[in-house]
Amino acid sequence: xxxxxxxxxxxxxxxxxxxxxxxxxxxxxxxxxxxxxxxxxxxxxxxxxxxxxxxxxxxxxxxxxxxxxxxxxxxxxxxxxxxxxxxxxxxxxxxxxxxxxxxxxxxxxxxxxxxxxxxxxxxxxxxxxxxxxxxxxxxxxxxxxxxxxxxxxxxxxxxxxxxxxxxxxxxxxxxxxxxxxxxxxxxxxxxxxxxxxxxxxxxxxxxxxxxxxxxxxxxxxxxxxxxxxxxxxxxxxxxxxxxxxxxxxxxxxxxxxxxxxxxxxxxxxxxxxxxxxxxxxxxxxxxxxxxxxxxx
Amino acid sequence: xxxxxxxxxxxxxxxxxxxxxxxxxxxxxxxxxxxxxxxxxxxxxxxxxxxxxxxxxxxxxxxxxxxxxxxxxxxxxxxxxxxxxxxxxxxxxxxxxxxxxxxxxxxxxxxxxxxxxxxxxxxxxxxxxxxxxxxxxxxxxxxxxxxxxxxxxxxxxxxxxxxxxxxxxxxxxxxxxxxxxxxxxxxxxxxxxxxxxxxxxxxxxxxxxxxxxxxxxxxxxxxxxxxxxxxxxxxxxxxxxxxxxxxxxxxxxxxxxxxxxxxxxxxxxxxxxxxxxxxxxxxxxxxxxxxxxxxx
Numbered sequence: 001x002x003x004x005x006x007x008x009x010x011x012x013x014x015x016x017x018x019x020x021x022x023x024x025x026x027x028x029x030x031x032x033x034x035x036x037x038x039x040x041x042x043x044x045x046x047x048x049x050x051x052x053x054x055x056x057x058x059x060x061x062x063x064x065x066x067x068x069x070x071x072x073x074x075x076x077x078x079x080x081x082x083x084x085x086x087x088x089x090x091x092x093x094x095x096x097x098x099x100x101x102x103x104x105x106x107x108x109x110x111x112x113x114x115x116x117x118x119x120x121x122x123x124x125x126x127x128x129x130x131x132x133x134x135x136x137x138x139x140x141x142x143x144x145x146x147x148x149x150x151x152x153x154x155x156x157x158x159x160x161x162x163x164x165x166x167x168x169x170x171x172x173x174x175x176x177x178x179x180x181x182x183x184x185x186x187x188x189x190x191x192x193x194x195x196x197x198x199x200x201x202x203x204x205x206x207x208x209x210x211x212x213x214x215x216x217x218x219x220x221x222x223x224x225x226x227x228x229x230x231x232x233x234x235x236x237x238x239x240x241x242x243x244x245x246x247x248x249x250x251x252x253x254x255x256x257x258x259x260x261x262x263x264x265x266x267x268x269x270x271x272x273x274x275x276x277x278x279x280x281x282x283x284x285x286x287x288x289x290x291x292x293x294x295x296x
Numbered sequence: 297x298x299x300x301x302x303x304x305x306x307x308x309x310x311x312x313x314x315x316x317x318x319x320x321x322x323x324x325x326x327x328x329x330x331x332x333x334x335x336x337x338x339x340x341x342x343x344x345x346x347x348x349x350x351x352x353x354x355x356x357x358x359x360x361x362x363x364x365x366x367x368x369x370x371x372x373x374x375x376x377x378x379x380x381x382x383x384x385x386x387x388x389x390x391x392x393x394x395x396x397x398x399x400x401x402x403x404x405x406x407x408x409x410x411x412x413x414x415x416x417x418x419x420x421x422x423x424x425x426x427x428x429x430x431x432x433x434x435x436x437x438x439x440x441x442x443x444x445x446x447x448x449x450x451x452x453x454x455x456x457x458x459x460x461x462x463x464x465x466x467x468x469x470x471x472x473x474x475x476x477x478x479x480x481x482x483x484x485x486x487x488x489x490x491x492x493x494x495x496x497x498x499x500x501x502x503x504x505x506x507x508x509x510x511x512x513x514x515x516x517x518x519x520x521x522x523x524x525x526x527x528x529x530x531x532x533x534x535x536x537x538x539x540x541x542x543x544x545x546x547x548x549x550x551x552x553x554x555x556x557x558x559x560x561x562x563x564x565x566x567x568x569x570x571x572x573x574x575x576x577x578x579x580x581x582x583x584x585x586x587x588x589x590x591x592x
Contacts, residue, residue, distance in 0.1 A: 034411075076411045079418030083386075087379040110431065111404050112458040112533075115330075115372045122375030135406065137433045137453055139460020157433055162408040164435020167481055173469050185463055237408075 013193035014131070014153040015222040015257040018069065021102055022256035025069045027291035029241075030104065030224065031057070031283075032263025033073040033092070037081065039268045041276035047084035053279075054092040057267075058099060060280035061287070068287055070102035070131075070259050072224075093128045104155065104224065104259070105129035113141035120146045131155060133198060133224070136182050140189055147191035153222075154195055158182055159210060161200025161227030161237050179206075180213060187219060196222035201239025201260065204247045211251020223248075223258040230265030230286045232272045242293045256296055266290070309489035310427070310449040311518040311553040317365045317398055318552035323587035325537075326400065326520065327353070327579075328559025329369040329388070333377065335564045337572035343380035349575075350388040353563075354395060356576035357583070364583055366398035366427075366555050368520075389424045400451065400520065400555070401425035409437035416442045427451060429494060429520070432478050436485055443487035449518075450491055454478055455506060457496025457523030457533050475502075476509060483515060492518035497535025497556065500543045507547020519544075519554040526561030526582045528568045538589045552592055562586070 022028045035050045042049045042056075054073070061067055073093070078086045093103045105127055109119040116134075123132035123146070134143055134154040146154045159169055159179045169179045186195055199207050207225070214221060225244055229236025241262075245255045269286035270279035318324045331346045338345045338352075350369070357363055369389070374382045389399045401423055405415040412430075419428035419442070430439055430450045442450045455465055455475040465475045482491055495503050503521070510517060521540055525532025537558075541551045565582035566575035 074407070074411055074414075076405075076407060076414035076418065079422060080414040082422055083379060083383040086382070090379075106407075108407050108431070108434075109372075109404070111370070111372060111402075112456070113460075114531075115370055118370075118372035118376040122372065126375060126378055135404070135431045135433050137431050137464060138404075138456050138458060139463030139465070141458050141460040143460075160408070160434050162434060162437050164409075164437040164439075167435030168433060168474070168478060169435070171469050171474070171477060173467050178464070178467070178474070181467060182464060235410075 012150055014196050015220055018102065018222050018259060019254070019257045021069045022296060024100065025067050026296070027069055028256055028258055028260055028294060028296060029068045029287055029290050030070040030072050030259035030261035031068040031266050031287060032106070032226070032261050033071055034077045034263040034267060035081070036077060039271070041270070041279055045084065046081040047088055050078065050081060050085045051088040051092060055095055056280045057283045058095055060284045062099065064284050066284055066288055067100055070104055071096045072104040072106050072261055074106040074263070090126065090128050097128070097130070102131065103129045104131045104133065106133045108133050108135050108157065110135040110138050110142040112138065113145055116142050117145040120148070124149065124152050133157065136186070143195070144190055147194050150191070150194065152194070155198050155224040156182070156186060156195055158197040159199050159203060159206045161202045161239070165200065165203070179210070183210070183213065196224060199223045199225055201225050201227035201244045202237050204243055207244065208247040208251045211248050211253045215252030220253055220257060224261060225258060226261040228260055228262045228265065228290065230262055230269055230289060233265045233269050233286065234271065235264035235268065236262065241290050242295070245294050255294065260294060262290055308446050310492050311516055314365065314398065314518050314555065315550070315553045318592060320396070321363050321365045322592070323365055324552055324554055324556055324590060324592060325364045325583055325586050326366040326368050326555035326557035327364040327562050327583060328402070328522070328557050329367055330373045330559040330563060331377070332373065335567070337566070337575055341380065342377040343384050346374065346377060346381045347384040347388060351391055352576045353579045354391055356580045358395065360580050362580055362584055363396055366400055367392045368400040368402050368557055370402040370559070386422065386424050393424070393426070398427065399425045400427040400429065402429045404429050404431050404453065406431040406434050406438040408434065409441055412438050413441040416444070420445065420448050429453065432482070439491070440486055443490050446487070446490065448490070451494050451520040452478070452482060452491055454493040455495050455499060455502045457498045457535070461496065461499070475506070479506070479509065492520060495519045495521055497521050497523035497540045498533050500539055503540065504543040504547045507544050507549045511548030516549055516553060520557060521554060522557040524556055524558045524561065524586070526558055526565055526585060529561045529565050529582065530567065531560035531564065532558065537586050538591070541590050551590065556586070556590060558586055
């Protein structure tokens with residue numbers, strides 16, 4: 001359909017791996033795992049509830065023959081529940097990985113070079129993730145240590161989905177917003193075929209502009225696109241997955257190379273009916289709704 | 297000596313609390329705790345070694361009647377050693393805190409509002425830190441959740457100590473570098489008396505410029521200043537503590553309101569003599585050397 005040169009045509013690029021994954025799964029949905037105890041209808045210790053929740057959705061996926069292209073636990077929600085909950089992450093990631101999903105550790109890391117190397121070891125070895133989210137503010141030596149093994153990738157924050165994205169990311173430098181300066185600079189870094197970008201679903205004009213900016217340079221990196229809501233579930237950020245797919249195509253990019261994420265919308269879809277026993281199946285149904293709306 | 301209005305004159309500000317701390321401890325040194333097993337001459341599991349190391353330096357401090365103004369464990373080094381090592385952080389922070397040191401969790405956090413709230417809960421409740429380092433790229437709603445309790449503060453990345461700091465932080469917008477735009481914007485945020493800034497020791501011109509910029513606006517926030525080396529110890533970033541103090545004064549700020557950090561330089565000072573049995577005392581001696589060089 002659209003021209004996909006350079007990054008996505010490299011067999012080892014993140015973009016290409018996700019393209020293959022989308023073809024296998026039939027969707028490009030990323031299931032965000034943001035465990036909040038008050039919204040999970042399970043009993044037990046925090047760590048047990050978190051594990052049962054994250055693996056229960058996997059069981060329900062498998063029994064319905066559905067798999068998201070990726071999962072994305074946000075480590076903040078695990079840390080907030082204590083170290084025992086964080087310690088379940090390796091098991092949760094391993095289970096989803098064995099089932100065939102890419103695993104994104106949403107951790108927004110980034111520090112001086114040797115400290116980023118320690119974070120990379122934690123993300124990829126301790127936790128066993130395929131991909132980790134990284135913040136760009138500290139520059140090149142804060143990002144490159146995450147890219148030393150070609151099997152591992154990062155999603156670098158570019159234009160995020162929150163209100164505060166405007167405060168600094170949209171600042172105009174020489175006629176272009178900061179986020180495009182980040183995109184341009186990063187394209188010249190080592191192993192940049194394994195750098196994808198976080199671009200929020202809540203700012204569709206910026207999303208299309210960024211897609212078009214890359215496409216205009218024959219670049220097709222993968223985007224992680226958070227902020228998509230499931231109709232009727234509280235806590236989403238309001239983006240529509242069909243709109244995201246339309247904007248990616250309008251910008252000249254193939255939606256199959258990207259991950260479109262919903263967290264609360266899938267996790268807490270059971271709240272739409274209030275049926276506490278159906279939490280796992282309700283999550284899979286929400287995932288299927290998003291996959292259908294995306295219409296790859 | 298110098299004019300200290302606004303932030304530092306507010307009794308509840310971070311600046312003022314550190315001023316009091318520096319007067320009590322007689323120094324403004326922050327002891328960075330970056331445990332790297334290969335450089336610690338102790339035997340045992342990773343978690344046991346980390347705990348013995350971090351608490352052994354505290355014991356040695358107490359037996360010599362010396363205390364750094366603050367400690368700053370970088371969580372990356374703990375995560376890289378596995379969850380058992382991370383799980384020792386609350387005990388380590390609590391011990392140093394009881395001894396009278398401020399505790400800074402160096403974690404470079406920051407995410408959309410409700411996720412930053414989860415990170416804040418983790419930093420301040422799970423880990424028990426007084427202060428956490430935060431990255432500014434995602435803007436206001438990614439920072440404010442860390443400031444809801446007046447006893448807790450953040451050090452926001454402003455002009456960092458690494459090479460990559462130049463990539464984005466130094467970009468010129470309307471004649472001023474991005475880092476000054478961050479400083480200006482943040483001054484208008486809620487509870488900004490509890491926002492300090494990370495300003496690296498390795499770029500003394502920028503440090504003096506930033507100090508002067510705040511002073512010129514009658515603002516005196518606290519800086520966390522990493523990148524200071526101890527002469528003769530490998531792995532430091534090369535900044536000199538005497539130079540830092542001189543530059544702060546030249547910019548019009550009182551050095552007692554700031555934390556000047558050395559990690560490897562103190563942690564691995566025993567490597568100067570190679571005496572493996574003296575690692576804890578050697579660390580305290582390095583701390584005393586820095587305190588003397590700072591000459592508050």
